[in-house]
Amino acid sequence: MLIINCPYCGPRDQSEFSNGGEAHVKRPDGSKEIGDREWGEYVFIRANPKGLFYERWVHTHGCRKWFNCVRDTSTDEILVTYKLDEKKPNLNNFKSVVKTPSGEPEVGSGNFTVEK
Amino acid sequence: MKSINLKENQFIQFHQKISFKFDGVKYFGYKGDTIASALLRNNINLVGRSFKYHRPRGIYTCGIEEPNALVQIISEYSEPNTRATIKKIYEGMEIESQNRWPSLENDFGSINNLFSPIFTAGFYYKTFMGPHKKFWKNLYEPLIRRAAGLGKPPKDFKGISNHIHHNVDVTIIGGGLNGLLAAKSFINSNYDVLLIDFEEQLGGIINNSNKISLIDNTEPKNWLKETIQEIEDSKNIKILKNTLVTTYNYINHLIAIEDRFVGSKPIEGKVNSTLHKIRTGHTILCNGHIERFLSFQNNDLPGIMLSSSFEKYMCRYGLAPSKEPVIFSNNSNSNSLVYSLIKAGLKPKAYIDSRSGEEIEPNLFDLIRKNDVPLYTNSQIKGAFGNKKIEKILVEDSSGALNEIKCDCLCLSGGINPDVHLFTQSKGLLDWDEKDLTYKPSKPFQPTITLGSASGQFNFDNLNSDINEKLKTFKVKKLDVKLELNTNTKYNIEKLWEVSPQKKSLWAKSFIDLQNDVTTKDIRQAITEGFDRIEHLKRYTTNSMGTDQGKISSINALGIVSDLLDKKVNEVGTTIYRPPYAPLSFSAIAGRNCYEFYDPERKSPIHSWHLKNGAIFEDVGQWKRPWYFQINKDESMHDAVQRESKNVRENAGILDGSTLGKIEIKGEDALEFMNLIYTNSFTKMKQGSARYALMLGEDGMVKDDGIICKISDQHFIATTTTGGAATVLGCMEEYAQTEWPNLKVFMNSITEQYATFNISGPNTREIMKKAFPNINFSNEEFPFMTFQFHEFNGVPIRILRASFTGELGYEIYIPSNSALKIWDNIQSLGKEFGLAPYGTEAMHLLRAEKGYIIVGQDTDGSITPIDLGLSWMIGKSKKDFLGKRSLTRSDTIREDRKQLVGIIPSNKADKLEEGQHIILDKEIKSPIPMLGHITSCYYSSTLGHDFALAVIKNGHSMIGTKAYASTSSMSTTGVDIVKPVFYDEDNKRLVS
């Protein structure tokens, strides 16, 4: 169970929140011509990295505000949360604090009990 | 095995007798006894039959690690798989042994032991996958189903569990010597501390063994009493007893289960367990160690027990399970058992050690010699033999000669392991200790501290410095405890995993997992077959996959595998220890979220009236909605629905529509926002008018529909489907915040604030006039798709002229608190006009006759407005709205998409069914192209036949042609594809 720090309410239990997928995906401007590829990527394509990930969450059972965060998908740790109108943090800031449980491979499970 | 009672102690008082039943026979134990200690007191050691081979099994341990002694507690809803070594007895307790038929002594399933050569590693996989499918179905499956397994499922389970949340700075798991010392350091500090112990009494090793003789120059028992008192008096420390930490999640989140009825029968209706959910800053693991066993032929015979468990029975329960056990060890941990036996005036029948005489501790040597205990050094047990109990063992001594020793009990020690289960759950890493031959915690992943034997410190020399060093960050009091030991030894162990069998026979078994009946031969076979990765091997052999997760044996398996593969144990690795540490019941996990609290029931303000008037309810999301109303008990659903719908067409009907989602949208930019959310354009819409609207996903598929009332450009009220209300509000909020934060707009749910009555039918206007005499309901004053605000008897109401039935209709919105009164009033006024309530089923029938869709029934997330023939609802001049661009994707403009059509049987007497496939051929010959399927289907007494809505490929251009509907009996029904409108196509009745 995660603790998520809502930028409006403070740290709360994960059960109060809902995940909203990748953050900083820009919706194409409807007043301009949008190509099939551009629109298709907006609707259907999302990144799914192992490691640091910009992500959207909403405090569903709380203030109902949407906000962004940086989450490490391999440890589930949420490193920072920030309001929608705030600048997205540079991922390099977190490179040194990222901890992985056990000699994580680049892809795949890191479910080891002994150091590899 | 003949046991004797020793001296009383603070845990067991011999004057407090308790009676209980085991397999129907009455026995006596004492208050404080576990089922296991009570059974041993009565010289019962055969307590169950094994999982696969139905071999007789006894009590192997004295704690949570027990693999064998699992019993069914008949007096507690027949709770199965209860560890007899933990569960305390109480007066009148009824216990049954498991996995045997007809009786424990004469078990038919033990015939499996004869078949055992076929039940080897991978048996299930090979049988499933192999060519002998017939064998599986006719022989193996029935055999296995009857014979395999643990206890039977509980009956009429009524356990209640509470959940409690904690938020603390430090959690200490384990209240043994190290846990108590750690807690002592935190006394009166500024930290909130939880001290959790699985037992009723704190003390761990102090209570369970005679290892320690003095603490700070006082008797350990007295020291314990004082220390516990100090900890209890400290305001910042809370102690949870009888509480087992089962789970160590990310971010120091722990789950622990507390048994609220230790030593007494759970009272029905009372909370019998508490699930503690603990969020902690630091976790200090002081959960000790577990002794492991050794593998040799028949190492599962009743009468074989771990040596530290034997000692625990002596120290904790005042009971020696046998007067003269044989001890077999490869390490120094069993020294204290020898000491305890002699202290109690007993002595081992023999002491057998695989180590050489030089390696054996001098103290032990002296003790054994002084008391004339037969000593075998450099020796191994080749096998244990006996009928349902151990009778003799064969010992190979240092000269290689075989010695037979008669005995009724054998105590084993294969070494000790830190209990690393929770540590690895926390994602901490282990490292193999070549000297102590066990995995020890090395790198914590979370703020986790391990102390004492849980950290792999099997000696007491560094007790103070280790605790002081590891708790340094907390800046708490430094400890200086003086410890004196009875058996002053350093932990010493010699490698021994398995003794080679004396006789090589197909039936000779040396077990590596007692609960799952895995033998060392199975491990060998699995490796020969290529399952040499430890995770594969575990699944192939089912080693350590029982409810005990191989607590006393999994390390032995790793040792055997590493020897076979000639690899270091660190390279072999361990399988992952997964939560929970020990099984916990579903009822504990569910807590209060069960029965009526599982999912909230939502009821409309009219619910009480429905109950009194014969409503049969349907669940729509969380809502209870009247499905139909029974005028008498004999009326069938079909008759009720036809009566209700006919009455709407001929007179008038009233539906409780309060469950419809209602959202109020306000703000300077509300108009622009609504134009972006819905497909329709609201710009030219007049104030006070309403519009049927569609909401799409960004993929262009219909997500929800509803009626939008425009009060002004800055104020709208939208209705949603009953099930979609929360999603639609969530979607509006999301887009308002994330995509269009520049728009000044606010929205709120008003679903529960207003009740809604849908009145429709030709007589409706007369009823409305009578109910609301001050309002002009003429077509000119109150046209179709307009709404008006009024006040009625001081209650503000809104009336919308709209209809979902195709008849003249009005929707009345009333504040919920005043709704029932007005509903009652309309009921009585409406009688003379034939007004009758109708339910959701009649509503569905009526709307289908008009071809009105239900989102989620006639659409399934792959249907666009164009597919539904609702292109007119798309505001083409609008630059943008949700999903607009998707409506011109190559896939959405395909002509052969599935489109909404009407279906009627060519022969009007034929029946149709929801879900039927529409095909072109009369004969079904597979493969056959399927055009689509029927989404809604009803019998209409207005039409006099069945009719249906369907989505079929290229449907719009197929209108006017014939096709077939497949039936479940592989035949077909001829159907006509028609426009999806069956009644009053030009809407004369709607606007009448």
Ligand SMILES: [Zn+2]
């Ligand atoms: Zn919040």
